[in-house]
Amino acid sequence: xxxxxxxxxxxxxxxxxxxxxxxxxxxxxxxxxxxxxxxxxxxxxxxxxxxxxxxxxxxxxxxxxxxxxxxxxxxxxxxxxxxxxxxxxxxxxxxxxxxxxxxxxxxxxxxxxxxxxxxxxxxxxxxxxxxxxxxxxxxxxxxxxxxxxxxxxxxxxxxxxxxxxxxxxxxxxxxxxxxxxxxxxxxxxxxxxxxxxxxxxxxxxxxxxxxxxxxxxxxxxxxxxxxxxxxxxxxxxxxxxxxxxxxxxxxxxxxxxxxxxxxxxxxxxxxxxxxxxxxxxxxxxxxxxxxxxxxxxxxxxxxxxxxxxxxxxxxxxxxxxxxxxxxxxxxxxxxxxxxxxxxxxxxxxxxxxxxxxxxxxxxxxxxx
Numbered sequence: 001x002x003x004x005x006x007x008x009x010x011x012x013x014x015x016x017x018x019x020x021x022x023x024x025x026x027x028x029x030x031x032x033x034x035x036x037x038x039x040x041x042x043x044x045x046x047x048x049x050x051x052x053x054x055x056x057x058x059x060x061x062x063x064x065x066x067x068x069x070x071x072x073x074x075x076x077x078x079x080x081x082x083x084x085x086x087x088x089x090x091x092x093x094x095x096x097x098x099x100x101x102x103x104x105x106x107x108x109x110x111x112x113x114x115x116x117x118x119x120x121x122x123x124x125x126x127x128x129x130x131x132x133x134x135x136x137x138x139x140x141x142x143x144x145x146x147x148x149x150x151x152x153x154x155x156x157x158x159x160x161x162x163x164x165x166x167x168x169x170x171x172x173x174x175x176x177x178x179x180x181x182x183x184x185x186x187x188x189x190x191x192x193x194x195x196x197x198x199x200x201x202x203x204x205x206x207x208x209x210x211x212x213x214x215x216x217x218x219x220x221x222x223x224x225x226x227x228x229x230x231x232x233x234x235x236x237x238x239x240x241x242x243x244x245x246x247x248x249x250x251x252x253x254x255x256x257x258x259x260x261x262x263x264x265x266x267x268x269x270x271x272x273x274x275x276x277x278x279x280x281x282x283x284x285x286x287x288x289x290x291x292x293x294x295x296x297x298x299x300x301x302x303x304x305x306x307x308x309x310x311x312x313x314x315x316x317x318x319x320x321x322x323x324x325x326x327x328x329x330x331x332x333x334x335x336x337x338x339x340x341x342x343x344x345x346x347x348x349x350x351x352x353x354x355x356x357x358x359x360x361x362x363x364x365x366x367x368x
Contacts, residue, residue: 146212172203174190
């Protein structure tokens with residue numbers, strides 16, 4: 001027969017262990033936060049997590065959480081120094097609030113955490129100031145290419161979410177249809193550069209909305225600024241890359257207007273044509289002399305009228321190759337092929353700058 005040992009325990013003698021007391025105090029505090037203070041569930045969970053960490057620290061010191069001294073709390077704060085500054089700053093409110101609650105409920109007469117030095121949040125870095133165009137010019141090229149398209153669609157009245165939800169497939173039409181639950185069906189007309197760029201990306205943006213916004217944040221660029229039709233506009237970004245008066249007059253007249261209109265392939269073609277016309281005029285060649293052959297004649301190292309006879313042979317050959325390469329690699333593909341499309345404002349600006357160098361060299365050669 002099994003013997004059963006029966007023990008009668010008086011509830012007055014039984015004491016909860018320190019960990020159980022701490023857990024009960026934390027649970028009471030969490031209930032008070034939810035019901036009396038009306039804090040959100042996630043905030044209460046965070047407070048409980050931090051206080052449990054403090055209770056574990058108190059248990060290691062063989063004390064209850066309710067009887068910790070100022071020195072104990074300072075030691076706990078110091079033990080959290082391996083976390084980053086913002087995480088350390090998060091522990092202040094739960095701990096100070098907990099001891100305030102204990103003083104209100106009669107569990108303690110003072111608040112030992114009140115005078116403890118907690119870490120402070122670093123806060124957000126100051127928003128970069130300066131002209132919108134200057135800030136846009138600093139964007140990484142991958143994101144800078146998206147700015148004109150996003151700006152155009154924002155101006156048309158679409159939200160960022162609608163813009164980044166666009167999925168038109170490999171063939172992007174000029175008119176895209178956007179279905180909105182309240183606004184109904186809207187038809188947005190895309191400019192040709194934006195349409196070509198979207199088509200290049202497969203009919204949708206290559207990154208997500210959040211990634212785009214995070215990319216703009218360090219430069220202080222907001223979607224509101226991009227959507228404001230009164231802003232100086234992306235033509236101002238273009239002028240920031242190619243300031244007025246800094247280019248050869250023939251480029252100002254022929255290449256800059258299409259560049260400001262975002263017709264980048266036309267702008268590149270006009271810049272190279274300006275070089276070709278200048279060489280033909282300076283060397284007194286016939287209209288039938290074109291492109292690569294014209295450059296080889298004009299800058300022939302031995303007898304070319306625009307070649308510098310006082311320069312070394314290698315230098316004369318290098319100058320000839322510069323002009324021949326500009327015609328063969330940049331102008332000819334645009335003149336003779338339909339699949340060559342320029343969509344990057346930064347790359348286009350670089351070509352225009354290169355054309356500017358070539359035109360000034362032609363002017364110097366013609367003056368000799």
